[in-house]
Amino acid sequence: MATNTKQLLKSHSLRITPFREQVLQLFIDESAAISSRKIQDELEDADRITIYRTLKSFVDKGLVHEAFDGTDTPKYALCEDHCDEHAHHDQHVHFHCDKCDQTFCVEEVEVPYITTPQGFKVNSTNIVLKGKCESCNSK
Numbered sequence: 001m002a003t004n005t006k007q008l009l010k011s012h013s014l015r016i017t018p019f020r021e022q023v024l025q026l027f028i029d030e031s032a033a034i035s036s037r038k039i040q041d042e043l044e045d046a047d048r049i050t051i052y053r054t055l056k057s058f059v060d061k062g063l064v065h066e067a068f069d070g071t072d073t074p075k076y077a078l079c080e081d082h083c084d085e086h087a088h089h090d091q092h093v094h095f096h097c098d099k100c101d102q103t104f105c106v107e108e109v110e111v112p113y114i115t116t117p118q119g120f121k122v123n124s125t126n127i128v129l130k131g132k133c134e135s136c137n138s139k
């Protein structure tokens with residue numbers, strides 16, 4: 001079944017615009033996480049502010065999440081079905097490939113519960129695995 005961009009935007013209470021559809025399609029087509037630079041390269045007539053706002057609204061509405069990979073460049077990936085505008089539930093680890101610099105969601109691996117010293121409150125846990133991705137590893 002092909003994923004419908006209009007439907008995804010609608011179900012996340014996002015107004016449908018051609019630009020949002022184009023950006024969302026990039027996320028659907030790409031197995032790795034995407035930086036705003038990459039969106040700019042792919043959609044040549046896009047300016048940085050529009051991309052920034054689009055990504056922010058996608059994150060706010062639970063459509064994409066930041067795929068934290070420990071690099072200076074924030075990258076984003078599509079959320080699983082159960083995220084919405086109220087909360088993200090992306091409790092999986094991310095994998096950063098040192099060779100091709102791509103970042104992947106590893107949804108099979110959940111972030112473990114980590115206990116902290118008394119008085120510390122955890123809001124989010126980011127776990128990054130580093131190494132070679134499948135395609136780099138098979139070269």
Ligand SMILES: [Zn+2]
Binds near residue numbers: 062063064089
């Ligand atoms: Zn999410």
Ligand SMILES: [Zn+2]
Binds near residue numbers: 097098100102132
């Ligand atoms: Zn790689």
Ligand SMILES: [Zn+2]
Binds near residue numbers: 090104105
């Ligand atoms: Zn992820």
